[in-house]
Amino acid sequence: MSVRKPAKDRKLEIVQTALTLAFETGPERVTTGMIAKSLGLTQPAIYKHFPRKDDLWLAIESTLRAQIKANILAASDPSLTPIARLRLLVMGHLNLVYKTPALPEIMVARNPRGMRTGIQISMTDFFNALTGTVEEAQDNGFFRGNTPAKDLAALIFGVIQSLVLRMLVNRDPNILLADGERLLDLQLSAFARQGDE
Amino acid sequence: MSVRKPAKDRKLEIVQTALTLAFETGPERVTTGMIAKSLGLTQPAIYKHFPRKDDLWLAIESTLRAQIKANILAASDPSLTPIARLRLLVMGHLNLVYKTPALPEIMVARNPRGMRTGIQISMTDFFNALTGTVEEAQDNGFFRGNTPAKDLAALIFGVIQSLVLRMLVNRDPNILLADGERLLDLQLSAFARQGDE
């Protein structure tokens, strides 16, 4: 028998391992056997902590949703300028994906019965926060033109998605942070009032 | 027994059905049984046309790669302005995703052994074509500033990815065409030399 650990710790380990494997092989391919093996346990051991595999995915989901929510909250500090909050929102999310590169794939994954996952709801929340913050920035006269806030938000969101796809293709989360800030600044300055570069 | 068809037609049907199912339930979840059922056939019938399931995915892959390539080619017509070609490239790709909404998920999917699919290579080609066309547009003085072409291409690519994610979340390919042109114009005008709005 391997090292015995308290359920609380082990549950966290299982979630973490599942996330790591999800990035490596794709969320759908992660089996209870793989997780167990990574942890030096036998496959049924997982079921001591999550009675059904779906429960594990629910735990993962709520972990990720909490992090997305925390990022939105951190970027809603009213003492900051709208632009500073926009930056926090985007960079915070990129950091989240950097730490949990399986997130994008889990987001678009279907649960065992092919249904939409709750993470998609959190992403809608994120997008709404982005749109709201863009609106405030517009009210503060930061952006030129009178582009709909939703469209501007969509383009800023595109900065994230562009990087995420590149990350998924070359399997390297580092580009998220390396290029993220530069591209975000570029996108923001393109719409900034005074901004010529 | 159901209607008997020539292999050539049936193969196309199988590929098409697999693509439809891939969008509905996710590429990984598509089974030979599901495809057969959709076509009113029995499961082993699929194997008369594709000796292994992997062969079916290879066929799908080469179909999609051909379409991506065709779009790149269509947008390389030297008689057009760089900006017109940029538009063709982006809108052509959005049209492709509109017609085959399973494409984005297939693109980031792993094949049975967890390897990178050839579609990702085609997407790199697409990105390179985008970057090259942006460079030409810069040489023609269309864009202001001296932003690296790759960064500009990344932001334009973001327009696509932003829409694709929204499509994946609300399962509605219509937004690709409905919002695509507007967002692309917005993005291009934000970097256009004279452009204020």
Place this chain on the structure above:
DNA sequence: CTAACAAGTTATAGACGTATAACTAATGAT
């Protein structure tokens, strides 16, 4: 110290998916 509980084990049932073998009937070439 001991009993109850918790975290692990081995063994295995059952569902599902890929793939093959052996058979059957429609189609097309001679």
Place this chain on the structure above:
DNA sequence: ATCATTAGTTATACGTCTATAACTTGTTAG
């Protein structure tokens, strides 16, 4: 008209994954 080929069938083997049952041993409360 005949016959080989081809597109389909039924039946089934095999592998993999989820899940459960029954047993074992480490941990902790009293």
